[in-house]
Amino acid sequence: MMILMSIGSIHKPEELSLNKNQKIVLQASRGAAAFFVLLFHTSAMSFKYYQYDFLGVSSIGRSGGVDFFFLLTGFLLFHTYGHKIGTQMTALPFLINRLIRIYPFYWLITLVVLPVYFFVPSFGYGYETHKDTIMKSFLLLPQSHGPVLPVAWSLSYFVLFYLIFSLFMALGKKPAFIIASVWIGLTLCHFLRVPWISADIDRHFYLSFLFSDVNLEFIVGCLLAKWAEHHRNKHYRLLIATGALGFLLIWINNKYQFAPFHNYLLYVIPAVFILLGVSSVPEGLQLPRWVHTLSKLGNASYTILLTHLIFISILMKLSVATHVAHYLGFLFTDVLIVALVVPLCYIVYKLAEKPLASGLKDAIKVSPSRSSKPIL
Numbered sequence: 001m002m003i004l005m006s007i008g009s010i011h012k013p014e015e016l017s018l019n020k021n022q023k024i025v026l027q028a029s030r031g032a033a034a035f036f037v038l039l040f041h042t043s044a045m046s047f048k049y050y051q052y053d054f055l056g057v058s059s060i061g062r063s064g065g066v067d068f069f070f071l072l073t074g075f076l077l078f079h080t081y082g083h084k085i086g087t088q089m090t091a092l093p094f095l096i097n098r099l100i101r102i103y104p105f106y107w108l109i110t111l112v113v114l115p116v117y118f119f120v121p122s123f124g125y126g127y128e129t130h131k132d133t134i135m136k137s138f139l140l141l142p143q144s145h146g147p148v149l150p151v152a153w154s155l156s157y158f159v160l161f162y163l164i165f166s167l168f169m170a171l172g173k174k175p176a177f178i179i180a181s182v183w184i185g186l187t188l189c190h191f192l193r194v195p196w197i198s199a200d201i202d203r204h205f206y207l208s209f210l211f212s213d214v215n216l217e218f219i220v221g222c223l224l225a226k227w228a229e230h231h232r233n234k235h236y237r238l239l240i241a242t243g244a245l246g247f248l249l250i251w252i253n254n255k256y257q258f259a260p261f262h263n264y265l266l267y268v269i270p271a272v273f274i275l276l277g278v279s280s281v282p283e284g285l286q287l288p289r290w291v292h293t294l295s296k297l298g299n300a301s302y303t304i305l306l307t308h309l310i311f312i313s314i315l316m317k318l319s320v321a322t323h324v325a326h327y328l329g330f331l332f333t334d335v336l337i338v339a340l341v342v343p344l345c346y347i348v349y350k351l352a353e354k355p356l357a358s359g360l361k362d363a364i365k366v367s368p369s370r371s372s373k374p375i376l
Helices: 002-007 020-050 065-084 092-119 131-139 150-170 173-191 197-202 205-210 214-228 236-256 264-278 289-299 301-322 324-328 330-364
Strands: none
Touching: 020 065, 020 264, 020 289, 020 301, 020 330, 065 150, 065 214, 065 264, 065 301, 092 131, 092 150, 092 301, 092 330, 150 173, 150 205, 150 214, 150 301, 173 197, 173 214, 197 205, 214 264, 236 264, 289 301, 289 330, 301 324, 301 330, 324 330
């Protein structure tokens, strides 16, 4: 496998760095993914409060936005740090950079939400006020019922991947190759339901997490970054359009049950097409204004993922209390909620997440990443 072969070489490979347009379009794709997660959750909440299926997507389930983030994270991490795998470097600066992108703002949002479950227990499922749940949630340790902030379940996988990636950088070539081989091999065995191996993994919660199918999305992202180092495709528009169509087809199939296979890993296929297209966007291309707008949304994608459900819930409850839907109708009420949630999330990004991350980075004085944009 390409990711394992790269461990065999300590020197930095000759790579084609992402140009300015590619970085902008990557951020735009991140913004689009965050927006679709927001859209799907709005529909789910609308169905909960009004039994109204906004845009017909409440029954589809997983939008694939988070899966795209997993793939994109593997892609950007390998693109930025892949040449350092097996170099026995000090991985602490890398790990600190990644963790201060996750934990402080996540803690802030969790502290805002946590008191609500104590004062209004009916808002939760009951486990949110348990001491063990709170401690594990703050540490982002995996839990069977999810963390206090439900949308943060994916962050546990990001932390795991950062830890594993930092381990690969801190080790020499041979041990890094062996550990990567074992991890990828057992993850594949778990995914393919290999007899005995998969069953033994399933018996242990933390083993199931360590070798979860989700990790394959990170791995595919790494492989894709290795491929993109030396390959560009002139049909980048077709690749991006094919990927977007692929997401749409999966949504349609999930809704109408045309095919019996509904594994969320299907989202890997269209995500690969999109990233292949994005990594081939030429530098001299004049990007449309809406791409730049989505790129700004992509900068705030972490804030959107952590806060959008809070704002949707508040606005839905207000719409019920004020009978707004009676006057505007369900469709326009949901459109209004989406139109309000997006700028509210962006304001939180500008006023809270961005200055918090920048301030902590300056205070801790860790080495900056080569990438000007956040990986998560």
